[in-house]
Amino acid sequence: MSDHEHTSTHIDEVDRSILKILQSDGRTALSEIARRLDMGSATIHERVRSLEEQGYIREYRAILDPKLLGIDQVAFVQVETTAGRFSEVAERLAEHREVQEVHEITGDFDLLLKVRVEETDDLSEFLSKLGESDGVRKSSTNVSLRTVKEDGRLDLNGQ
Structure with missing residues (x-):
């Protein structure tokens, strides 16, 4: 699948919520994301792994001043x-x-x-x-x- 075929229509509201949290603080523990979204840690772990594999999450890094x-x-x-x-x-x-x-x-x-x-x-x-x-x-x-x-x-x- 090309980058152009990958659009935001392929992710649901839970995925979007996960992306918002990680974009705000990439060090947020998966267990904390699960708590905030009232979901199981294993489910969040699988969703984050999937978002990484699909390219929605490119990398994690610190933003320096x-x-x-x-x-x-x-x-x-x-x-x-x-x-x-x-x-x-x-x-x-x-x-x-x-x-x-x-x-x-x-x-x-x-x-x-x-x-x-x-x-x-x-x-x-x-x-x-x-x-x-x-x-x-x-x-x-x-x-x-x-x-x-x-x-x-x-x-x-x-x-």
């Missing part, structure tokens, strides 16, 4: 690529440690990158490498002055 770690310089870089090469360039740019996100987009540019670095010098160095990258025609950079909201959680309430 970039400001406390000193990696809080954020820039959004639009990239125009040589005709027909945007996917190849996107894959290559995704390998850079500074690049947190790569999106293929519509409009005047082909790619949108979210880049996070410690210092503006690091951003300058990255942009120099980007400008010399094979398949990159031009780029435009916007430096974030302040992050008002940054949340990777999905809104499961409206479904």
Whole structure:
């Protein structure tokens, strides 16, 4: 089954409730989820395993504070690529440690990158490498002055 064939219609309200709890705190014990949903632990364990196998849950990880770690310089870089090469360039740019996100987009540019670095010098160095990258025609950079909201959680309430 392809990713496009996998839609939220394949999960029920219990699965959706499990996903909401784990998305809020991935360390929530399965026994606690079972208690909250008034279900057996074995049932919750099986459902979570199934959600993992189906790809609804990709991974579990801690969300770190970039400001406390000193990696809080954020820039959004639009990239125009040589005709027909945007996917190849996107894959290559995704390998850079500074690049947190790569999106293929519509409009005047082909790619949108979210880049996070410690210092503006690091951003300058990255942009120099980007400008010399094979398949990159031009780029435009916007430096974030302040992050008002940054949340990777999905809104499961409206479904």
